[in-house]
Amino acid sequence: xxxxxxxxxxxxxxxxxxxxxxxxxxxxxxxxxxxxxxxxxxxxxxxxxxxxxxxxxxxxxxxxxxxxxxxxxxxxxxxxxxxxxxxxxxxxxxxxxxxxxxxxxxxxxxxxxxxxxxxxxxxxxxxxxxxxxxxxxxxxxxxxxxxxxxxxxxxxxxxxxxxxxxxxxxxxxxxxxxxxxxxxxxxxxxxxxxxxxxxxxxxxxxxxxxxxxxxxxxxxxxxxxxxxxxxxxxxxxxxxxxxxxxxxxxxxxx
DNA sequence: GGCCAGGCCCCAG
DNA sequence: CTGGGGCATGGC
Numbered sequence: 001x002x003x004x005x006x007x008x009x010x011x012x013x014x015x016x017x018x019x020x021x022x023x024x025x026x027x028x029x030x031x032x033x034x035x036x037x038x039x040x041x042x043x044x045x046x047x048x049x050x051x052x053x054x055x056x057x058x059x060x061x062x063x064x065x066x067x068x069x070x071x072x073x074x075x076x077x078x079x080x081x082x083x084x085x086x087x088x089x090x091x092x093x094x095x096x097x098x099x100x101x102x103x104x105x106x107x108x109x110x111x112x113x114x115x116x117x118x119x120x121x122x123x124x125x126x127x128x129x130x131x132x133x134x135x136x137x138x139x140x141x142x143x144x145x146x147x148x149x150x151x152x153x154x155x156x157x158x159x160x161x162x163x164x165x166x167x168x169x170x171x172x173x174x175x176x177x178x179x180x181x182x183x184x185x186x187x188x189x190x191x192x193x194x195x196x197x198x199x200x201x202x203x204x205x206x207x208x209x210x211x212x213x214x215x216x217x218x219x220x221x222x223x224x225x226x227x228x229x230x231x232x233x234x235x236x237x238x239x240x241x242x243x244x245x246x247x248x249x250x251x252x253x254x
Numbered sequence: 255g256g257c258c259a260g261g262c263c264c265c266a267g
Numbered sequence: 268c269t270g271g272g273g274c275a276t277g278g279c
Contacts (some may be wrong), residue, residue, distance in 0.1 A: 106276095111259080111277055156274095162276030190263085192261060214260070259278085
């Protein structure tokens with residue numbers, strides 16, 4: 001059986017997905033309606049003959065090649081890569097990513113996870129004790145702004161309504177290049193430059209995306225003055241995720 | 255208890 | 268095009 005070198009802790013808890021939890025040494029999530037759980041030891045067995053999971057975990061992309069390129073650029077990237085090993089970019093359900101990163105704006109990760117769970121319990125399907133699927137756009141179709149506000153979505157409620165009205169754009173965006181897809185996604189209210197870039201990475205694997213949140217603005221200011229995402233080409237998205245996670249975990253700039 | 259959070263919209267200059 | 272206020276809510 002092939003052994004994979006993916007760092008599961010870094011990959012699942014670096015802020016690209018809000019679906020995962022870990023109890024003891026068991027990772028767990030509900031992915032596209034299906035409960036998935038494993039440990040470090042059982043991961044290889046679980047994904048071995050599962051095309052969906054192999055794609056979800058991005059197991060066939062050439063990480064060693066990309067990391068050799070990025071690691072040779074400078075000390076900050078080199079340290080982040082040495083610290084995390086292979087942090088993979090997940091290939092997630094695009095509707096889930098769209099909703100998740102609408103929720104993310106002016107918010108903190110703990111509360112994003114709670115809001116994600118609130119949507120699952122209200123609009124998703126119950127598939128076990130305390131276990132719910134994340135709702136599809138079809139399942140959320142009847143939601144109203146008042147209802148979403150009562151669930152604690154706050155000022156993001158009307159953005160979620162707009163996302164529901166434009167959910168069909170995701171199918172089109174999936175077949176476009178980076179720029180074309182970005183322009184399409186930004187027609188949704190509440191999807192600006194940064195949220196669009198997150199969707200383009202975490203749902204559509206566009207490596208030229210380079211989202212600048214509050215943490216990455218600090219990273220660029222202190223570590224990469226006078227540089228921008230093009231410095232990390234053609235792996236800007238991957239570099240961004242390493243630096244974002246590294247800066248947060250190390251408590252840099254605080 | 256005030257500041258901040260994986261921002262965006264809107265409006266003024 | 269750029270800058271700054273407002274926005275819901277809760278974590279810390």
